[in-house]
Amino acid sequence: MKGLQTMNVRTKPQSQTYTDLGFEVNPLSELMAAEVVGLDLSQPFDDATREAVYDAFVTYHVLAFRDQQLTKAQQVAFSEQFGPLERHTLSNRGADAFPMVHVVSNLNADGVPSGKLGSREWHTDKSFRPAPSMATILHGIELPPSGGDTCFANMYAAYEALPDAEQAELDGLRVVHSWVLSRANLGRTMSEEEKRDAPDTSHPLVRTHPDTGRKCLFMGIHASYLEGMPVEEGRARIEQLEAHATQERFVYRHQWRPGDVLMWDNRCLLHCADANFDAARYARVLNRTCLRGTPTA
Template identity: 35%
Template sequence: MTLQIRKITPSFGAEITGVDLTKPLTPDVEAEIVSAIAEYGVCVYPDTGLTDEGHIWFSRMFGNLWTIGGQGTRRSRFDYPQLFEAGNLTAEGTISDDEMARKRRKGDRLWHTDSSFTKERTTYSLLLAHEVPVSGGETGFADMRGAYDALPQEMKERIADLQAEHSYNYSRMLAGFPITEEEVEQGMIARHPLVHTHPISGRKSLYIASHALRITGMEKEEGRALIKELLAFATQPQFTFDHHWKEGDLVIWDNFCTMHRGGEYDDVNHRRDMRRTTVMAYPPPPVVMDPRFADRFDAAQFEAMAHD
């Protein structure tokens, strides 16, 4: 089997067909899938037919998955802790009327990189559409390798050895969530290089986001001005595209070389059921990375793992 690839832009993003993700894949097909995400940064698989179980099984091809015990004071509506709620529904499956949750989701409308605010970080995000609103709700993607390549040499030299400090609370504050600078400082903050080398392609990439609170060692306002300048540069039209969702779409993106943001939609009156798995970059002990995950289609082991 050979993947059928349609480029979304000349060098970034691809729609992939010709593969059934609901069935076990051969090592050759797995290698093609990994190669495609390394090359294009974002891969769209339309009309996958994946269930929650299939979504998780396929995701485990890329590594160990982040697990979510709950989100804030809400209990999860999923049976599997590997699934993250990326829509607007309650645990009972109705549209949420929680105004604070709506304000918190506003931060997702800013350009960001998943989990940059954690020390461990995450590599891939795999978002599956179960139900989409009648309009809006698209996801925008930005090519951070392409953006880095296009930077003036003077800027590349300026940022080569800089580090940024990332905070989830800071991006919520930027989006209007009622939180103070003092509360941001009291929350989790993680430091990462502003420029890093993508581990598979070997290309340099910007690693920035609206989570980026400041530049280490730089005066606060100067550092935030630099982050804002880089964000504006990297999200120019030549580096971005929007994906307009259809039910069954699975989109995989590489957090080490992309940013993304959610599009506006009427989240008071229209349902959006989106479920995400997220692959850990550096799982804490005692988890041991196994690149093949030979057991991932073993139903008995999967059920035991899912209900631990």
């Protein structure tokens, strides 16, 4: 599937109604993101609907499908309409009959809110894989009454805002993405089995999106150091770029509604969870599937 549009962030996006297909797409910000109203994700799409949804996905980068109630099996079936699922790491594979569905939760072993919230650092999913994830699909199962937002940073816009000379400097640089080092930075020591399951991988710092041909920054918490540069110097450069790329002008904040299913493009976005709710009082439980991508270019 190939996206037919790319949204120019300087042009105010318009709503689109697909009358023949029974749904509409309404932009949620001028930068990116749109809600999709009128589709039932528990039912399979015909070819025309699947192509239209994928086109909207490439155009808006984040889609919020409203008013959904999916079982794990239905979420897997919906996801697989857009490509093969990407396996999760050993530590976050599903524990039941659905290993490809990772439960993102702040509940402890007793089912009580723990006060802890993961994924608070800016990242793109599975960037440490040789073929990083194309998309993530996240279904809100239990949400706090407010807060617990998911934030997205637009790496197209961040790259295009850099001076031409800096873009030229960054083109051609490669960055090592490391699941091991990113977990170590959060105070976690990984087992030898986990290390073998997710070895370090090198990617371009500026990647070309396979559908749009546009360039974007590719980094996040898994981006550990730049090849051919002293580690500390390379790390500082990555942190500088991340600070630039996650300015509010490049960010969309999704405020969850009950029944939301989010689908976003890992190839051109960073994302993180916002702990703007009482995580020791309220549950935040979401089911996550990831779609396998292609090697970076």
